[in-house]
Structures are given as structure tokens and as C-alpha cells.
Amino acid sequence: MKNTFGSSVAVTIFGESHGEYIGAVIDGLAPGIEIDHEYIAHMLNLRRPAGRISTPRQEKDEYRIVSGAWENRTTGSPLTILIPNESVKSGDYSQMKTVARPSHADYTAQCKYHGYQDFRGGGHFSGRITAALVAAGAVCRNALEKKGILMGTHVKKCGGISDRELMDLQDDIKALNEKSFAVLCEEAGEKMRGAILAAQETGDSVGGVLETVVLGMPAGVGEPWFDTLEGMLSHMMFSIPAVKGIEFGAGFAISDMRGSEANDPVYIENGKAVTKTNNNGGINGGISNGMPIMFRTAVKPTPTIFKPQNTIDFKDMTEVTLEPKGRHDPAIVHRAGIVQTAATAIVLCDALAMRFGTDWLK
Amino acid sequence: MKNTFGSSVAVTIFGESHGEYIGAVIDGLAPGIEIDHEYIAHMLNLRRPAGRISTPRQEKDEYRIVSGAWENRTTGSPLTILIPNESVKSGDYSQMKTVARPSHADYTAQCKYHGYQDFRGGGHFSGRITAALVAAGAVCRNALEKKGILMGTHVKKCGGISDRELMDLQDDIKALNEKSFAVLCEEAGEKMRGAILAAQETGDSVGGVLETVVLGMPAGVGEPWFDTLEGMLSHMMFSIPAVKGIEFGAGFAISDMRGSEANDPVYIENGKAVTKTNNNGGINGGISNGMPIMFRTAVKPTPTIFKPQNTIDFKDMTEVTLEPKGRHDPAIVHRAGIVQTAATAIVLCDALAMRFGTDWLK
Amino acid sequence: MKNTFGSSVAVTIFGESHGEYIGAVIDGLAPGIEIDHEYIAHMLNLRRPAGRISTPRQEKDEYRIVSGAWENRTTGSPLTILIPNESVKSGDYSQMKTVARPSHADYTAQCKYHGYQDFRGGGHFSGRITAALVAAGAVCRNALEKKGILMGTHVKKCGGISDRELMDLQDDIKALNEKSFAVLCEEAGEKMRGAILAAQETGDSVGGVLETVVLGMPAGVGEPWFDTLEGMLSHMMFSIPAVKGIEFGAGFAISDMRGSEANDPVYIENGKAVTKTNNNGGINGGISNGMPIMFRTAVKPTPTIFKPQNTIDFKDMTEVTLEPKGRHDPAIVHRAGIVQTAATAIVLCDALAMRFGTDWLK
């Protein structure tokens, strides 16, 4: 389905970095869900570039909901969000028209779109498009919160610096939702920003790891084949530009454990099944088990750097040296966090509506 | 779509461990693809348990193609593969009816299916079902090979022992395809088997990492949103029981790199764009770039172990101690390798048919 | 999705007339639905050819459910039904290999499958495949009946003879479900059979009209765009071989009415909204209104006739005269009725599960 994801609740995304609008259509939302504009604006703000560690491009992200809502509630019809592109400086990108920036999508776009792609600012591949995903996800997340399903994402690692572990999940989620550089330990965050600036000074960039946690997910949601919760979440997460890996629970570390270490012992707490450890990240056999859903993604360093690089000009398939100019982030991992939270909300809304019917979220 | 994956080429999977048949329907295959029965049987053999390190359950996997093929070629209609379940000892599983094996899907199945699930041998969650995926994938893979697209999977790590790196990809793939314990370095393989046996002796189990490589994938296949090649492959791979993580190219390691290290420099070789490194695993912006597609999955240790474990009986939600009996694998990572290869073939057939039309594979 | 229909409840169909099995996979059924084998066998019997007016091909339709059911209840996993092909006389069809029977799919199959299609007995295009649809639909219909949703189909017209109108819907549905030649007025049925025999004597065939009614459908199911109940039902019905038209409620006759005649006045009966007329066939704006769903399909005369016909041999694209031989029905409209009922049940299960969640049917 390409630019549409989900079946019971489906989101369609559109737009290019330098087009008139980016946006999203969310279809299948229950009627009667409250639209909290402050909430949406807050989530968009968390994604916006800020300070010296981000691109100087500043967009107000003044989204508008142009269908599917009336008197601040969803109607049950497709909800369409538009975000205008305002701060467009196309001139900056003229040099790159046929020179492929290494590890960007320039060359693959050429192979797929034969020169018709809107290459300005990354076009449809731009991280800018994630603003639409954040806005759509904000509507979903807000609805989930009212059903007691809470979620948040922190920068688990950035530029080699690690944040502290998640501890009291409810409090940690609450705290993260107020931060545009979402770390649990401010000292670690300070060091991360230092690492980003240090990379920036040399014209370089850094990557990181994002960790998402979901509380309150009902048990019994997801499928054994093929729509496992892991499968659906991962399918979505790889749309976040720069994500190159995803792991649930203990993730890759589990591959070094023995069964007796990896298995999560079960016990009863307040009449409910809970596990002592959560090496499975809240999912067994593709289905939620009622424990927190936990996953981490690997975010690569921003591929645009200000160092000379060997690459090709695909106009005539010749080798060239590239030294990019323009507005770029020395790191995007901190900005991708809120995108990951929003994208998670979209996937969970779909899985829950499939399981419990279209009215469940109401 | 639950048990159906793909849109241009779609596979539907069905069956339970102790039912009459497991099987798969592949829909959308080009007409005229040769059916190589020796090839399919060989791939099924690679998945079969063998020797002391695997479950003593022995199935002949005598698959039959009961529709969609005629005179050893695909007709273009849905191709249905049936594999009978022969070696069924249901008696072994009677104890577990309501006692949830930790880190298995017993409890989540109960939450989803309310006691109607066929729990015998894991039912629809059983690794046995992957035989159907392997058979379906064998048809796809065989067709891809005739188009010059080769693939293979090795046990990158098992029980803490690492295989050697992939080197000459064509040769390595060829070698792997003859091995039921698919490692590049036989010495490492011997150590891995030792580690598995050592775990088995203590009633324990081990996990590992699988690495898949695809050669010859045309550039320009995949989508920026949401059907990235990474997203589609990961969606599928999490259906392989025990997979808890996936990473492409450098994967999680890329999150510690700087952009100047992570970026893959491009140059021209025989008129074709190639990259010096392959930290992006052959995919940029969700689209194949013509380089080898490379990814690794984290496979958790088999959750069934022969040690006492704390868990619950969900019949009355009480805490109990479980010590399972039956036929089980002390490791499945080596058997999951061929499943991963087959599953990869299915995903790529879908992506290629979407891109180039239904006749492309012919 | 080609051979898969539906999203919340999806059916995948496979098989060829002269293959080993035809069958269907139903995915998404609630767990715990009772499997009534007598019921399924009865519905398959109603589809089977009988007496002089049908093909002499006799199949016992000994279906087996090989996955997704356990102890006579659905498990919630894909339910697979296999029906073996037993009475296969492939020799009869050798002549037709490259001679296109007019108004059959021979030539279009050639254009699509390039000669690889299994042409024996119509292959994947054969009416025989509808047996799988009937079996799958029987499971769905049986489940719907337990929720108070009843349905039936009668031969509204055949060979120019009309059946009487539907009157007491509950009684009429009950009566129809016992008849292999499903008419409300036996006298009309006798005349229809006479018309079929008269056509047969001259080597000719007749068509007819089928009318389906559904009672007890909850109001509020269906979508305004694009998954209207009419759209989903029609999408499915055109898979029944020979169907060339469908109309809901007053159908084409409504196009000659004025609004004041066509509008269905609403009143209250036992606290429920009902309409005096049902010119809209129980659907407004694509959504069920609680009134009976009513539609009719146009079934063309069996294209295989025993008269010489001008056609082409597509082997060398030459004009030839064809006089077919083999086992054929001089009419199929009476056999297609139960297929239409079964197909309706499948579509409604999907729409209801989408609306009310996967457990609703339990």
C-alpha cells in the first residue's frame, strides 16, 4: 500500500520538503474522539529543530485539520491534517541535482523515479514529512491516553553517551513528554549535546539509539502470522528516516542469553499476570502480554556532512567529490524520538481497532 | 491482513502443529515459473531437525503442490502447498493445557483466543508452520535465482560463538546452501554445536544471530513510505518464531559511528554505481541501491527448557512451577536460517512484482 | 489482493477444475464458532449438479477442514477447507486447448497466462471452484445465523419464467434452504426446468436472475467511501462465474421512478426505525439501515452450447468453427444460488468484524 499504513485505522502520508503542503489522512478513527489542539501543537513543537544542534530551518508547523473533525471531535470520516511549508530556500539545493549524496536516497530515488523526483530538500524522502506523521500520531496518542495507554521515547544513546535506564515508567514517560531533547538524565543529555556540537564543529554528524515504552496495552492484541505486533511496529519504524535497526525487549542481547536467563518468569499481581523481567518487550508470539511494550531503534548519523566525500554524478555516471552546503542537522536522533512515539500510537490504534472494532477508541 | 503477507505476490499461511496439514498459498506468481521439486525438497531438508541438537520429532515434510502448477510450471493461479503432519504425539502436551510456559505464546494465545486455541504442540504458533513458509519461499527463491538474484543466511553467532565474516558473497552463498547447520567456518560451527549440547545437558537452551545476504537485487525497488524494503523485510522476519530484533547493514553499530564513518562512499565499477562500504545494507531511503542487501536478526534461546520455572496456571490464575516435558530443540537458530532465506525470497518477489508487473519473474 | 477477499475476515480461494484439490482459507474468524458439518455438507449438496438439467459430472464434495478448527470449533487461526477433485476426465478437453470457446475465458486466460494456464475443465475459472466458496461461506453463514442474521437466494427468473415475489421473508428463507432448485413457487420451478430441458434438447442453454435477501443485519455497518455494502457485495458477486449485473433494492427500475415514489418512508415499529418500502435494499449511503438487504444478479446462459459457433484458434490466430463436447450444464443459475448466499455470508462477516471487532461473531 506504499504511502498508506494500516487496515482498520490507516494513515496516508503525502508531501515534499519544498512543496506547498505536507500532510496526512487518518482513516478509521472512531467518531467522537476529542481533538486537543494544544496537545498536537506540543507534539509538533517537540519535533521542531531547536538551538545550535539542529538545522537553522525553522517552520512554525501551523497545521490545520481540514476534514474529519467537527466541533473539536472526530466525525469518523477521514481526518486530514495539512502543514504548510513556509521556510523554503530551494536555491541551496541546486548543486545536488544529479550528484548523489552518499547514504542519502538521491541515487535510489533516481533509479525509481527516473529524474522526475522532486529532489529539493530531499523531496518526499525528507525528514520534514515526519511532521505530518507526528500530527497524525498526536491524535491517535491522545485517544490512547484516554484509554489508559501511555507511551514515550527517550534518547537511549547519542554520540556514544548513554541515558540512564527507564525506572518508574509512568513518571519517566511523563517527564519525557515535556522535553524536546528527551533524556531521563539531564547530565547525560548535556554530554550528548556536547558530542553533537563537537561533531558539528568538524563538519561531521552523530547517530544514536531511541527507546520507546508503552504502558497499559491490553493483552491479546496482535497476530502470530504475519501481523505480529513486532512486525507491524517495525514495518512502521523503518519509515522514520535513518532508522537501520529495531529490537524488542532484550533485543540483540537476548541472542547471547541462555533460555533460563531469557525467559520471563510469570507471577500474579492484583489478579493479573505479570513477568519479573521483560526480555520479550511485552510481546509473546506476536501478541501483547499486558507488560510494557519496549523497543529500541538504531538511528544512523545524519548522512549530510560538511566534509568532502567520494560519490557519483548520476547524470553521466562519473565519479565526483561532494562537499554539501545548506541547512542540515548534525544529529536527528533527538528529533526522531517524538516521531517514533507518534508512529507507535498509529500502529497501536490500528491493532486495537482490528481487535475490538472501530468504536473502541471512542 | 493477518495470515496473508504481500500485495502483488501474497502468501497465506495456515496450519497447526498437530493438525492434519500445514500449508501455504502463494498468489500472484507469474505464469510459467519452473517448479523444481528437488530444490524445494532440499530447502525443506535444510530446515528439518537433525542429530542430537534438535528435537527428536522427525517429519518427512512430504509436501504436495495441489493447485497453481501444471506440468511443473506455475499457471499464474494461486499455488497451494500442503505438508502433512505425521509424527504427532499429542499426549505429551496434555499437562500444559492451562499452564503458561514462560516466554511462550500460551498466555497471549489464551488472551486472544479465549481457550479455543489448538494448544497442542504450540498450534498455529509452532515453529513447525515455518516449513510451509520454507516451501513457499523455495518456489520464490528458485524463480529469483533464474533472474540472477541469489541469497543465503548463515548462523552469525550461536551460544556466544561467532562465525567468520562473509567474504566472497557468491561463493559463501553457494556453500551455505548445502549446509543444514549453515556456518561459513566449520570450526566455529563445531563450537556452536558444542555450546548447544552443553546447554542441553543442563536442560537449558541457547539463541543466536542470523545474517542474510542478497546479491543481484535491482536498484530502485522499495518505497520511501511505508513500504520501505527494510519495513517489509522486518515485518515478515518477526513472524519467524523467536526473532526479537533486526538490523540492516551496520545496524545498531551505526548508531555509534560518525557520519564520516557511516556514509558509504560511491564509485563507478563497470558503469554501475557501487559503494566502498555497505553500512546501509543495500538500501537507502527504503529503496534498493544495487548493493547486496544485508541484515541480521536476533533469535532468542528456545523458551522451552527442562528446568523448573515460576509461572501461572491461567485456568484459575494461580502461581505454579513448571518443568516441561516433550520434544524440543535446545536451539532453533540454525534451523531458522533457511526460514529466513525463504521469507526473504517471498518479500522480494512481492516488491519486484509491484515494481515491474506480474510477469516479471517469468 | 486477487484471490483473497476481505480485510478483517478474509477468504483466499485456490484450485483448478482438474487439480488435486480446490479449497479456501478463511482468516480472521472469531475463535469458538461451532463447526456444523451437517450444515456445511447440506450447503455443498445444494450446489451439486442434480438430475437431467445439470452436468453429469458428479463429485461427492467430501470436504475436509485441515486447519483452524479443533473439537468442532474455530480456533481463531486460518481455517482451511480442502475438497478433492475426484471425477476428472481430462481427455474430454483436449480439443479445446487453443480453440477459444466464445464468451468463455479461454482467450483472456491465454492473454494473461501466456499458455501456462491449466485449461482442463476451465482450470481456475471453473464453476467447480465455487464449491470452496460455498464451504467457506457455510461456516460464515452458520455463525451469522446464531447472531440472528438469516439469508437465502431464490431463482427469481430462469429461461424467461419468473418465480413469485418474496413475501414472508423468514418463512421464504427457511423454505429456500431446503431446495436444490431454489424457487418459492414450485409451479414456476417446474416451468423453469422445462425451459432448461427445452434449451438442452436443441443444444442450447438459458440464463436467469438470482435474488438474495438478508434478514437481521444490524444498522450502521458499511462505509460511505469506498467500502459501501453495495460495493463490497458486488465486488464479491462478480466472482461467481456468469454474473454480469447486480442491483440493490428496486435496482434498475428505480431509475424510472420519481423521488416521491422511490424514497422509502420511515416509521417506528417496536421502537425501531423501519421503512414502508425497501427500494434501497436495506442500504443508504453504503451503510445498512436495519431493513432486509436485497439484491439481484443477472446470470448469463452457460456459454458452452452444443451448436456450431464461429471462433478462433489462438495458436495461430485463425478463424475456426467450434462444436464443443464434454460435460456441461444447460443452465447454472439454479446452482449459483447457494454460491451467492455463501458469498454474501463471507462479505457480511468481514464487514461486521471490521465494525465490531474480531470477537463479535463468537
Added chain:
Amino acid sequence: MKNTFGSSVAVTIFGESHGEYIGAVIDGLAPGIEIDHEYIAHMLNLRRPAGRISTPRQEKDEYRIVSGAWENRTTGSPLTILIPNESVKSGDYSQMKTVARPSHADYTAQCKYHGYQDFRGGGHFSGRITAALVAAGAVCRNALEKKGILMGTHVKKCGGISDRELMDLQDDIKALNEKSFAVLCEEAGEKMRGAILAAQETGDSVGGVLETVVLGMPAGVGEPWFDTLEGMLSHMMFSIPAVKGIEFGAGFAISDMRGSEANDPVYIENGKAVTKTNNNGGINGGISNGMPIMFRTAVKPTPTIFKPQNTIDFKDMTEVTLEPKGRHDPAIVHRAGIVQTAATAIVLCDALAMRFGTDWLK
């Protein structure tokens, strides 16, 4: 998929009659398709109300393409069309808030959306939304024309008056594409308009029949199950408000024919298979045969009439008498014609891209 239709080329529709925008996203279009704004504007003009026989609501339909196109060509990314709603008089509809207009979707919307639906002007059910479908279809149709696939729709019947038969298809299509009241015989058109005005004078409305023809469709497109060309076209057409029936080729009339009359004899013309008659409407076994695709839809009379009608107030489920006021069409069949043509173009683009790959339309 609700408001999304298609898989290789998919269209998502959104908007309400009195919202800020209506619009559509077309995903999967080949890159490089020319955007002919004059062509799109012309098609939107053909749909617009005109003269005394239409609603006085006048919209300029000033559409904008806000993504997916650059320098007047498609980029291959989702193409988004926005059409602002300008002429909104919400006050007119206040009376109808809970009084169900007979044969409208008011009551079914209430059952589905529980009072949260935007009822103003019909909301998401409004015929106004078809403007977005027309704009999206215009892009598709324009692309198809460049591949030699031409199409058109005429008012076959309206208010009991019939248009002449289609004769020279190429010329007829050309002529129809210039007419906002698309009839082949102007005299018949004059009488139809007379019938509409006569109905209007008594506060009543009329319906009609639309006939669509497609020339140049390649043979071999469509599926036997379930995505027959008839099934896909019908699925879409029932989204056009007021359509209650569809028939292909001879349609319902074929049910009264004998096989010897109904079968289309085949012969060779310029090395190509053609049929003497076209009772099958260009489709056999669900697949195009290279002949013109022909189908007719039944359009019911506009349900809003200016006569007193018995209905209910669903606020308290009481019976009331309704005499609507507002802006309404005494007939919509003539305006629905261009919608039907556009919708046809969308379906065919999807079927062709599925068959021949995403680049085919370029």
C-alpha cells in the same frame, strides 16, 4: 480499506460538504506523467451544477495540487489534490439535524457515527465529495489517453427518456467529452431536461441510467477471483452517490437470452481477436478481452424532494413529517456521468499498474 481504493494505484478520498477542503491522494502513479491543468479543470467543469436543472450552489472547484507533482509532471510520490469549499450556507440545514431525510444516509450515519457525523450538507456523504474523485480521475484518465485508452459516459436514460445507442465509439466519446449534459442525441437531451424541470415544478426528482464505454483496453487485465474487472469497477461505482445497480455488456437482458444468442462470436480483424457482438462488455472470466468495456449504472432519483414525507426524528425515535428546504438537484444523473468516467479511469490505472508494473503509465 474504507476511504482508500486500489493497491498498485490507490486513491484516498477525504472531506465534507461544509468542511474547509475536500480532496484526494493518488498514490502509485508512475513518475513523469504530464499534469494537464486545462484537462482537469474541464472535467471539473463538466461535473459542476449548471442552469435551472441543478442546485443553485455554485463552487468554482479551484483545485490545487499540493504534492506529488513538480514542473507539471508527477514525481511518483503521492499526488494530493485539494478543492476548497467556498459556497457554504450551513444555516439551511439546521432543521435536519436529527430528522432523517428518507432514503438519505442521515439515519445510517447516526447508527454508525453516533451523532458525531458532520451532517451539514450531507457531510462526508455529500455528492460534493465526487469533485475530488473527478480531479483524481482526470489525472488518471489523461495518462490513459496517452496510452490510447479512451473513455466516456452518456446519460443513457433520464426521466424515462432514452438517448440513442452508442455507434461510432471514438466519435461518440469525443462528442460526450464536450458536454455538461452528456447525451449523444441532443433532441433526447432536450426532452430529458424537460422531464427534470417537470419533476422540479412539482417538488419532485428523477433518476436515470449512465452508460460508460472504454476503448483500447489491453486484453489480459483483471483476475478470475476476486479482482475481476467487473468486481473492481462495481466496487468503485457504488461509491457514486445514488448508484443502485450496475450491469456489464448486455447486463440483465442477457439473463433472458439463450446461449446461442448471448455468446459473442469471435473472428480475426487485422490479426486481432474481435467479437461480432459485445454482450460480455469486453470482459470474460473477469479479464479484459480487448473489446470495448461497457457498463451501465442505475442512478436513483435525488432523494431530497420538496414534498411532505413520513419519516422519523432519531433524537427521540418519533415519527415526523418532513418537507426539506435548501439547495438541491432535481436530478443528478447528468452530473454523475463525469464522475463515473473519472472513477473508471482510477480503477483501470490500478489494474494496469498491477499487471504491467508501476512505470507502465509513464
